[in-house]
Amino acid sequence: MASESRFSAAKDAAARNKRVALVYFPHAGKTVYKFVDQILCILIPISDFITVVGGGTELLNEHDSARVRFADIGITMHHNLANSRSLRLSKALWGVKAVLVQVLEAAALIKNARNIDVVLFYISYPSNALPLIAAKMLRKKTWMVMVTSGGDGRGPISYLQNLHKQLIYSMTDIITPESKRLVPELALGKYGAKVVGEGYRYVDTERYRIEKEFGQRTKVGFISRLEEKKGTLNFLRAVEIIQRHAYSDVSFLIGGDGPLRPVVEAEVAKLRSGGARIEYLGWIPETKFPHYLNELKVLVFPTTVEAKEGLPTIILEAMACGTPALTTPVAAIPDVINDGATGFFLESSSPEHIAKGILRVLTCEGVNMVREQARALVEERFSFASAVERWDAILNGTE
Numbered sequence: 001m002a003s004e005s006r007f008s009a010a011k012d013a014a015a016r017n018k019r020v021a022l023v024y025f026p027h028a029g030k031t032v033y034k035f036v037d038q039i040l041c042i043l044i045p046i047s048d049f050i051t052v053v054g055g056g057t058e059l060l061n062e063h064d065s066a067r068v069r070f071a072d073i074g075i076t077m078h079h080n081l082a083n084s085r086s087l088r089l090s091k092a093l094w095g096v097k098a099v100l101v102q103v104l105e106a107a108a109l110i111k112n113a114r115n116i117d118v119v120l121f122y123i124s125y126p127s128n129a130l131p132l133i134a135a136k137m138l139r140k141k142t143w144m145v146m147v148t149s150g151g152d153g154r155g156p157i158s159y160l161q162n163l164h165k166q167l168i169y170s171m172t173d174i175i176t177p178e179s180k181r182l183v184p185e186l187a188l189g190k191y192g193a194k195v196v197g198e199g200y201r202y203v204d205t206e207r208y209r210i211e212k213e214f215g216q217r218t219k220v221g222f223i224s225r226l227e228e229k230k231g232t233l234n235f236l237r238a239v240e241i242i243q244r245h246a247y248s249d250v251s252f253l254i255g256g257d258g259p260l261r262p263v264v265e266a267e268v269a270k271l272r273s274g275g276a277r278i279e280y281l282g283w284i285p286e287t288k289f290p291h292y293l294n295e296l297k298v299l300v301f302p303t304t305v306e307a308k309e310g311l312p313t314i315i316l317e318a319m320a321c322g323t324p325a326l327t328t329p330v331a332a333i334p335d336v337i338n339d340g341a342t343g344f345f346l347e348s349s350s351p352e353h354i355a356k357g358i359l360r361v362l363t364c365e366g367v368n369m370v371r372e373q374a375r376a377l378v379e380e381r382f383s384f385a386s387a388v389e390r391w392d393a394i395l396n397g398t399e
Helices: 005-014 029-047 087-111 129-137 156-171 190-196 232-244 262-271 287-292 313-319 349-364 367-381 384-395
Strands: 020-024 048-052 066-070 118-123 140-144 176-178 220-222 251-255 276-281 295-300 325-327
Touching: 020 029, 020 087, 020 232, 029 048, 029 384, 048 087, 048 287, 066 087, 087 325, 129 140, 129 156, 176 190, 220 287, 232 251, 232 349, 262 276, 287 295, 287 313, 295 313, 295 349, 313 325, 313 367, 325 349
Parallel strands: 020 048, 020 118, 048 066, 118 140, 140 176, 220 251, 220 295, 251 276, 295 325
Antiparallel strands: none
């Protein structure tokens, strides 16, 4: 990771002034650690000291700073694979581990209390009740960043989930949604002044840049966590539809990991045996993300309301690479995608609409204008410097 000189410009605009504990839930997905790394990059120039509390800290980059300490709890979660024969046992173990994570994170906060002024919960909801209670008992300022969306369903389980959410919201001093657009969906309206700012991160536009001419690109891709609510299987079915229409100018790729991985591997093999030009890349390392995004003529992200997205980073990274994003208008995505101007919207996440949307983008005469405007938007709104300034204002109550 870059040294503290990487942050010298940001220090001019944001004075260091807080000792922060950054608490996250150690999900199985590796993308979480990429996001935690980004938050660390933002916090280093605006904090006196940072204690990172969570599991799997070996997956985080080593930040060249004497002001960062890792308090690893020794636990990471696992995927509950969709076709696992022992799915019930796997889910039970997951639940036990989730409780233990909270206990150990609460203990870590207590142990490091002397070096903490503010406890920042990031990608931790809803599994942060115990460490939040510990932080309140220690009389520390608490700050929760919500990177999800979506309301509650109906029934007794949803009722209990809603009570839990209201308890979390009531105890927290600062609540920062990833986008203000998410405030109604998260039912944050009644919390008034404690709802502050927007907690999206930034895009490194030096790494995520246009490297390959659009005319040289030949692939349509899906890169995401492999879950049904992300539209994973519908994308594969759309590939089959396009194949049946004999549109042979493009090939397809799918990248990511998650519960549906065995299903995806089987479906890709089936499509390939039927003549489709498609490859499954598995988990894509962060260092290779810009390369693969530069291979795409279209990034397809057919996520659903059930996925409870915030502002998906993959869309911003695609835009920075000059790759048109074809996605659904859910959560905070309309903050950055204006249909036909900075990207393209799907009518729905159905296979038929995905196939129709892909063909629309591939035949769009104004696609280069869309690509240019998308890149410009990312450069203007999602730079590292603007992120530091925004998070510093929230931390210091000047937002």
